[in-house]
Amino acid sequence: MIVSVSLAERSYGIAIGPGLLSQFEDAAERLEFDVPRTVIVVTDENLRDSHAESVAQALAKERRNVAVHAVPAGERSKSMEQLSAIYDALVDLKADRKSLVIAVGGGVVGDLSGFAAASYNRGMPFVQVPTSLLAMVDSSVGGKTGINHPKGKNLIGAFHQPVGVIVDTDVLSTLPDRDYRGGLAEVVKYGVILDAEFFDWLEQNVAPINARDPAALEHVVARSCELKAYVVKEDERETTGLRAILNYGHTFAHAFEALAGYGELSHGEAVAIGMICASRLAELRGLIDAQTTTRQIELLCAFGLPASLGDEEVSSGRLRSRLAFDSDEVIERMKLDKKNSGGKIRFILPKKMGEVGLFDDCEEEDVRGILAEIA
Ligand SMILES: NC(=O)c1ccc[n+]([C@@H]2O[C@H](COP(=O)([O-])OP(=O)(O)OC[C@H]3O[C@@H](n4cnc5c(N)ncnc54)[C@H](O)[C@@H]3O)[C@@H](O)[C@H]2O)c1
Ligand SMILES: O=C(O)C(=O)C[C@@H](O)[C@H](O)[C@H](O)COP(=O)(O)O
Ligand SMILES: [Zn+2]
DSSP, rough: OOEEEEGGGGEEEEEEETGGGGGGGHHHHTTTHHHHEEEEEEETTTTIIIIIIIHHHHHHHTTEEEEEEEEEEGGGGHHHHHHHHHHHHHHTTTOOOOEEEEESSHHHHHHHHHHHHHHHGGGOOEEEOSSSSHHIIIIIOOOOOEETTEEEEEEEEEEEOOEEEEGGGGGGGGHHHHHHHHHHHHHHHHHHHOHHHHHHHHHHTTHHTTTTTTHHHHHHHHHHHHHHHHHHHOOOTSSSSSGGGGGGTTHHHHHHHHOTTTSSSHHHHOOOOOOHHHHHHHHTTSSSHHHHHHHHHHHHHHHTSSSSTTSSSHHHTTTHHHHHOOOOEEEHHHHHOOOOTTTTEEEEEEEEEEEEEEOOOOOOOHHHHHHTTTO
């Protein structure tokens, strides 16, 4: 199936289905983008010899000049150093403005190589081939690209839409459990912010989703992409406030990720805990009842995700002692959030299941109370 992201001259399609990786040329034709002579496949070291190689091989059939560049796997690669290494690879390849960057990997590879494509030669086309669930349902769509600053997530970046997204659902069979679960946090997010029926469906389909049943996965990916495409179409650059709803849970999550040290807590785990923090904040303001938070906690837990910093999943092994955050430091990091304006921290809070709003008048004391509660 194809989901369209309608953005006038920047419109593109998301092709979703099994086996698409080895049929890259066919998918490109269906999505109506050109594959030029010079192509760089950016990936991470876990995927270089498997999924990235499948794409490179599918492209090499046409006597192209194809380079594969692999960065170390993990969040720490969203860095100046790895960005610079991609620029070097593009120089070596003599890439021009029509050369294509293909991101084969999770959200890290997509964000990093998307930003390289946005900035090298002042902009080159790029294609997203997401291989993690999180990248399939969220990061490959919408054109947010960038890297982290040591003090704040995604602080350096650009909006740069891909020319196409190719989602081969078969590749999820090799995704480690922890990374699979991380993607489900963003899926739960869509239900809370936009689609109460989808949230109900997730509650009713925990077993097939946990078992990675192909039909359930196809629905999870397709519905998530449709919802994200709708938001991005309406507010591509987060100017009206609509796109900011995709940041539900992220005000807390990004502060946790930076403070824990990038990669210690995965993005999905941080978002899961962050959503519960935001939901509790909504309760304190009288926006929702406790049951709305409880449903989120139960669903996240059913997917093996943490709902608090003390949960077993997070506190297992070496993480236990690290994840006690000082509330002043969390609030300091929140003050760097890109959504803020006029020095006020902006939170996305649920008003009911399937609907959220933006609030910039939350009391710091309430935030501190919630941080103490989830410790
Ligand atoms: N741009 C956006 O709109 C957006 C949206 C959500 C998240 N993000 C970003 O995405 C990042 C998180 O993405 P992620 O969870 O995909 O992390 P990731 O890219 O680090 O991938 C997670 C791990 O899974 C491995 N992996 C990926 N696909 C695999 C496969 N098919 N088989 C085996 N291993 C596989 C990777 O090598 C890596 O070790 C964060 O940096 C987050 O900020 C961006
Ligand atoms: O696409 C968006 O918009 C999102 O907010 C999706 C988020 O899941 C994602 O983590 C995004 O990278 C966060 O963006 P940021 O602007 O808060 O850095
Ligand atoms: Zn996210």
